[in-house]
Amino acid sequence: METPEQNSFLETSSALDVRIFAVGNAGSTLLGALSAAEFSGAQFTAINTDAAALAASSATVKINLENKLMRGLGSGGDPDRGRALAEEQFSTLKAACEGANVVFILAGLGGGTGSGVSPVFAKAAHEAGALVLAFVTLPFECEGNRREAQAQVALEQLKSTADGVICLPSQKIFKLIDENTSLVETFRFTGGFLVEGVRGVWQLLTRPGLIQVHFSDLCALIRDRHAESAFAFVEAAGPGRAREVAEKILAHPLLDEGRALAESDAVLVSLTAGKDLSMAEVNRVMEQVKRQCRHAQIIMGAGVDGALKEKLCVTVIAAKQNAAVVGAASRTEPRTAYSSVVPQREVTSPRPVSRMRRANNKLVQTQLPLNIISKGRFDKSEPTKHNGEDLDIPTFLRRGVPLN
Amino acid sequence: MFDDSNIIAGLEIGTSKICVVVGEQLAEGGLNIIGLGQSRSRGVRKGEIINPEQVEEDLRAAVFEAEQMADVEVRSVYLGVSGGHIRGFNNRGVHPVVSADREISQDDVDDVLKNAKAINLPAENTVIHAVRQHFFVDGQEGVMNPVGMLGARLEVDMHVIHGHANRLQNIIRLVRGTSLEVDEIVFNGIATSLALLSNEQKEMGALVIDIGGGTTEYVVYFDGVIRHSGVLAVGGDHVSNDLAYGLKVPLSRAEKLKMEYGSAQVTDAAKGQTISITNELGLELKRINVEHLQRIMSLRIEEAFRLIAQELEAVGLSNYLRAGVILCGGCSRVPGIVALAENIFQMNVAPGHASAISGLTTALDQPEFATAIGLVKFGSLKNRKRAERPFFKGFIGRFLQRT
Numbered sequence A: 001m002e003t004p005e006q007n008s009f010l011e012t013s014s015a016l017d018v019r020i021f022a023v024g025n026a027g028s029t030l031l032g033a034l035s036a037a038e039f040s041g042a043q044f045t046a047i048n049t050d051a052a053a054l055a056a057s058s059a060t061v062k063i064n065l066e067n068k069l070m071r072g073l074g075s076g077g078d079p080d081r082g083r084a085l086a087e088e089q090f091s092t093l094k095a096a097c098e099g100a101n102v103v104f105i106l107a108g109l110g111g112g113t114g115s116g117v118s119p120v121f122a123k124a125a126h127e128a129g130a131l132v133l134a135f136v137t138l139p140f141e142c143e144g145n146r147r148e149a150q151a152q153v154a155l156e157q158l159k160s161t162a163d164g165v166i167c168l169p170s171q172k173i174f175k176l177i178d179e180n181t182s183l184v185e186t187f188r189f190t191g192g193f194l195v196e197g198v199r200g201v202w203q204l205l206t207r208p209g210l211i212q213v214h215f216s217d218l219c220a221l222i223r224d225r226h227a228e229s230a231f232a233f234v235e236a237a238g239p240g241r242a243r244e245v246a247e248k249i250l251a252h253p254l255l256d257e258g259r260a261l262a263e264s265d266a267v268l269v270s271l272t273a274g275k276d277l278s279m280a281e282v283n284r285v286m287e288q289v290k291r292q293c294r295h296a297q298i299i300m301g302a303g304v305d306g307a308l309k310e311k312l313c314v315t316v317i318a319a320k321q322n323a324a325v326v327g328a329a330s331r332t333e334p335r336t337a338y339s340s341v342v343p344q345r346e347v348t349s350p351r352p353v354s355r356m357r358r359a360n361n362k363l364v365q366t367q368l369p370l371n372i373i374s375k376g377r378f379d380k381s382e383p384t385k386h387n388g389e390d391l392d393i394p395t396f397l398r399r400g401v402p403l404n
Numbered sequence B: 001m002f003d004d005s006n007i008i009a010g011l012e013i014g015t016s017k018i019c020v021v022v023g024e025q026l027a028e029g030g031l032n033i034i035g036l037g038q039s040r041s042r043g044v045r046k047g048e049i050i051n052p053e054q055v056e057e058d059l060r061a062a063v064f065e066a067e068q069m070a071d072v073e074v075r076s077v078y079l080g081v082s083g084g085h086i087r088g089f090n091n092r093g094v095h096p097v098v099s100a101d102r103e104i105s106q107d108d109v110d111d112v113l114k115n116a117k118a119i120n121l122p123a124e125n126t127v128i129h130a131v132r133q134h135f136f137v138d139g140q141e142g143v144m145n146p147v148g149m150l151g152a153r154l155e156v157d158m159h160v161i162h163g164h165a166n167r168l169q170n171i172i173r174l175v176r177g178t179s180l181e182v183d184e185i186v187f188n189g190i191a192t193s194l195a196l197l198s199n200e201q202k203e204m205g206a207l208v209i210d211i212g213g214g215t216t217e218y219v220v221y222f223d224g225v226i227r228h229s230g231v232l233a234v235g236g237d238h239v240s241n242d243l244a245y246g247l248k249v250p251l252s253r254a255e256k257l258k259m260e261y262g263s264a265q266v267t268d269a270a271k272g273q274t275i276s277i278t279n280e281l282g283l284e285l286k287r288i289n290v291e292h293l294q295r296i297m298s299l300r301i302e303e304a305f306r307l308i309a310q311e312l313e314a315v316g317l318s319n320y321l322r323a324g325v326i327l328c329g330g331c332s333r334v335p336g337i338v339a340l341a342e343n344i345f346q347m348n349v350a351p352g353h354a355s356a357i358s359g360l361t362t363a364l365d366q367p368e369f370a371t372a373i374g375l376v377k378f379g380s381l382k383n384r385k386r387a388e389r390p391f392f393k394g395f396i397g398r399f400l401q402r403t
Helices: A004-011 A024-033 A051-056 A079-088 A090-097 A113-127 A145-161 A170-175 A183-206 A215-222 A241-250 A259-263 A279-292 A323-331 A333-340 A342-348 A352-361 A395-399 B052-070 B106-117 B165-177 B188-196 B199-204 B236-247 B251-261 B290-315 B337-345 B367-388
Strands: A018-023 A043-048 A061-064 A102-108 A131-138 A164-169 A209-211 A228-236 A266-273 A297-304 A312-319 B007-013 B017-025 B031-040 B076-081 B087-096 B125-137 B140-143 B153-164 B181-187 B206-211 B216-222 B225-232 B274-278 B284-289 B324-328 B349-351
Touching: A018 A024, A018 A090, A018 A113, A018 A183, A024 A043, A024 A051, A024 A102, A024 A113, A024 A183, A043 A051, A043 A113, A051 A061, A061 A090, A079 A090, A079 A113, A079 A145, A090 A113, A102 A113, A102 A183, A113 A131, A113 A145, A131 A145, A131 A170, A131 A183, A145 A164, A164 A170, A164 A183, A170 A183, A183 A215, A183 A228, A183 A266, A183 A312, A228 A241, A241 A279, A241 A312, A259 A279, A259 A312, A266 A279, A279 A297, A279 A312, A395 B236, A395 B290, B007 B052, B007 B165, B007 B188, B007 B367, B017 B052, B017 B367, B031 B052, B031 B367, B052 B165, B076 B165, B076 B188, B076 B367, B087 B106, B106 B125, B106 B153, B125 B165, B125 B181, B125 B225, B153 B165, B153 B225, B165 B181, B181 B188, B181 B367, B188 B206, B188 B216, B188 B225, B188 B324, B188 B367, B199 B206, B199 B216, B206 B290, B216 B290, B225 B290, B236 B251, B236 B290, B251 B290, B284 B290, B290 B337, B324 B337, B324 B367, B337 B349
Parallel strands: A018 A043, A018 A102, A043 A061, A102 A131, A131 A164, A266 A297, B007 B076, B076 B181, B206 B324, B324 B349
Antiparallel strands: A209 A297, A228 A312, A266 A312, B007 B017, B017 B031, B087 B153, B087 B225, B125 B140, B125 B153, B206 B216, B216 B225, B274 B284
């Protein structure tokens, strides 16, 4: 199944085969928001259990998972049904991903199709040899406990089957909208954020960059980090744009006002601007980001796009490794399913994919999420925060100064 | 024996100690320190009260000691306040002069001061000080007294220091609970700079850094007026805590090690040197590397200085401090701290000495008491104003209080 062309794809990211799959109704809506012109070269596919909704979708390829059992009612908000349908059609799903390098999954978790089908589909895409990136939304709190719980379960499953999950809890959007925002607008807003994330990653992979972010960089960032990634996409124009962008990143609600950066252990930053992008600007933004995340591995890319003119766009993806989750992932059922595939792959190809699989087959000692850094006598007092840093934690620990 | 109105007391409830200084206002305008009381503070963290009962107990002890020494009864105090919630910023008030002849009257001045104080604070915050900097008459800078001048537009720059109202009330209530009256609350940083800075230094531009047990206050003077102020909730406690964590010793031991072997910079003598901690029988419990100790300390103190330096850089004041940096507070006793500060601020650094006050010289020499002495000085300035110029209230002086 491994062809030489596929291998060479890894070296030349311009020839990447990227496919965007929308799962469920929410996914289709998100897909509708992506303009085909911007994503030239990508294949849009919609997967749904509801034939009527599928017909309305603008995707070029449509996969209907419906069968007679459902009597045209879709999954009815039940993820188990969605999962059953997807597993039934596993080979179809796998075939749809055959030959792709990167598969984007767009879905809204909480319902039947999005929560049920996405994890199975991610597994299928993975088995087909693609890097799987899932962009998902979590429901608003007001949507009820059941959807919340379903979404959480689905997110955990998705984390263990996809290579990277970028997740947007809709609840965070509340900070950004005002009292009078209508429901439709709110959903469009949420969708808009996710689409920005997709666009950011897409540009990262396809745009010719001055400082290129390679496909392999992205793999390195999200592989083995089966944890939530936080992302932010900010833009600014005018003379003080670098400073403005840096401030916006630090104040971005999706990054928890910069806290997500401080906690992350790998950060990808991609800057895109018009032809006048200066080294000083790149430097200023990177310095701010670096100051936030001292312990993180930082990958940066910079690109020029004439169409942007005055604007400076920055995409930040922060991945956090969660030891408990890594351990959990090795325990869940879908992972063990790979064990039969792995040996073959390792013999036939030295692809970076195998590195990850090998790593995941190793036994991982799980860690309890104890707060090891004690704040001593300041344990119960109000923390002294300065630019997202907790000054109560000993300086030498924050600076990582070795004492030996 | 004494007329009560001549007695002024300053009270500082700090993180490491509670300190009461009693001063006597002399007839010719001077100030004499006659009493000093202090006790170890156990109920305060980072400048804020966490255990009111313990604070009250310690407070009574300190007041008692000061009363004994001065042989007077302390009835009211000028209370110093601090804490990470206190912030300072500059604000400008504008007022159009409406009178027909365009002459600026006292009413116009009052109005413009009122406008400058009408600022957009968070609902839970209250103004501690609003200090006048300069007036502008039709854009002409640096006017000290605009009454009687002609102009169409009167503006004033003010430095406003504000803090969390409930937390300030907590400390006031606690002091009142011990049957002491609170004359006024004063931001510790202002009190300290009153005690340490001469008028020349204020003109030339100076930065006062008071590194206490739980908080570090900093105040910048330039052109004779306060330009910037702030509190960093990091102090000597953090140093001890870092040591306790880094050297794996109990906090009390860390405090002792800090006093004995501490340094703000890693000294050559410390390289490779170890000390052993013994128990009461003389058996060795643990060996401590002095170099590590000093490195941990120096990193923490350096960080605090850097944060202040960055802040000054951000407000554009770092090039105006011709009189340099003046250090005080318990942490200013750490050996090598002056050299470290000189390195970071790139200017002259000197430990502060309370000047222009006569009295107990032993008390005045200690950097820990600068704040309490400054509180007394603040009180004496207030008193003098009240006594001498009852009609020009707050006009000559710079300290305006919104109550």
